[in-house]
Amino acid sequence: MSRFSAITDNPHDGRFNHKTGILVTNLGSPDAPTAKALRVYLAEFLSDPRIVEIPRLVWLMILHGIILRVRPKKSAKAYQSIWTEHGSPLVHISQQQTDKLAKLIKHSGFKNTEVVMAMRYGNPSIEAGLEALRDKGLTRIIVLPLYPQYSSPTTGSTFDAVADVLKKWRWVPELHFINGYHKNPLYIEALANTIAEDLAANGTPQKLVFSYHGMPKRFLDHGDPYHCLCQQTTRLVVEKLGLDKSLVETTFQSRFGKAEWLQPYTDATLASYPEQGIKDIAIISPAFSADCLETLEELEEENREIFEHAGGEKYRYIAALNDRDDHINALFDVIKPLL
Numbered sequence: 001m002s003r004f005s006a007i008t009d010n011p012h013d014g015r016f017n018h019k020t021g022i023l024v025t026n027l028g029s030p031d032a033p034t035a036k037a038l039r040v041y042l043a044e045f046l047s048d049p050r051i052v053e054i055p056r057l058v059w060l061m062i063l064h065g066i067i068l069r070v071r072p073k074k075s076a077k078a079y080q081s082i083w084t085e086h087g088s089p090l091v092h093i094s095q096q097q098t099d100k101l102a103k104l105i106k107h108s109g110f111k112n113t114e115v116v117m118a119m120r121y122g123n124p125s126i127e128a129g130l131e132a133l134r135d136k137g138l139t140r141i142i143v144l145p146l147y148p149q150y151s152s153p154t155t156g157s158t159f160d161a162v163a164d165v166l167k168k169w170r171w172v173p174e175l176h177f178i179n180g181y182h183k184n185p186l187y188i189e190a191l192a193n194t195i196a197e198d199l200a201a202n203g204t205p206q207k208l209v210f211s212y213h214g215m216p217k218r219f220l221d222h223g224d225p226y227h228c229l230c231q232q233t234t235r236l237v238v239e240k241l242g243l244d245k246s247l248v249e250t251t252f253q254s255r256f257g258k259a260e261w262l263q264p265y266t267d268a269t270l271a272s273y274p275e276q277g278i279k280d281i282a283i284i285s286p287a288f289s290a291d292c293l294e295t296l297e298e299l300e301e302e303n304r305e306i307f308e309h310a311g312g313e314k315y316r317y318i319a320a321l322n323d324r325d326d327h328i329n330a331l332f333d334v335i336k337p338l339l
Ligand SMILES: C=CC1=C(C)c2cc3[nH]c(cc4nc(cc5[nH]c(cc1n2)c(C)c5CCC(=O)O)C(CCC(=O)O)=C4C)c(C)c3C=C
Pocket: 027, 028, 029, 030, 051, 052, 071, 075, 088, 090, 147, 151, 153, 154, 213, 214, 215, 216, 226, 254, 256, 287, 288, 291, 292, 293, 294
């Protein structure tokens, strides 16, 4: 179908003549778990000014002079430990989420829709995703970044990438950008369900840790709301489950570089538990809508080792919501008012 088939669905003819494209996005992974592929991926990722806010010239010198010489090899090793026959878990799970969401939308009676998955860094790119929707003749686009808690380096950066593509288009589509959904009742319910299932199967641990991906503290100081949205997410889930507040702790993981990041740090917190007599914990990471390097390697492997090395005895990671039906229902609930 030519991109000009959209002309038969003139955007001024009213919503019900529209075909709506949904672009489901996440962060993205390297194409392969090799140092070579990591160099390409990290060069794109770490050149994003939303990710590293150091004066441009200084940062590009550090990035190309030091980081891209050292980090790709180290990161490739980490990716090798989680890589599957389907490739990157993050990309594969994002495709499964997209397919299930597309099915749910169609089964719910919204016929004129197409759902496409794209990644902020690496492949499939946001440009390819938007072009695929345009080529299907879609005149309205909903961008759904799978980051429940808005942050500048994730959601804000996705917006930049969409804008960078659309500013090259002559005919810009009607655009709806979802900038977060951490308070959506079905998202909170899905998190509560997965925790309740774990507690029923494995018993109540001494601590339930909510570990969110971190960011430099400076971002919070300059107005990024992510830290507050994470705290709010924990509170809503704890209220939904009726848990005692003393059972729960909110921490931040995945520190990169030497600057201070959001605290308390997950690894230091876990290392401090055994000497306080806390030797049985469960950990969940609500900012990741799909399991990825930061959960499968950092939480499942690295942080488990830290906890056990410090004397911890029972450690369980509660999987991300991935393609659970209650998660897909939540994502549908987020976009339904726009269909
Ligand atoms: C350098 C600074 C970084 C900031 C700020 C940051 C914020 C941030 N990231 C996510 C989600 C993910 N990050 C992932 C990997 C990852 N993150 C950074 C750095 C920053 N992230 C790096 C360098 C990497 C790559 C791996 C490595 O070399 O360590 C991933 C996993 C990707 C995968 O392929 O599985 C996700 C997801 C959020 C939510 C966030 C801020 C809120």
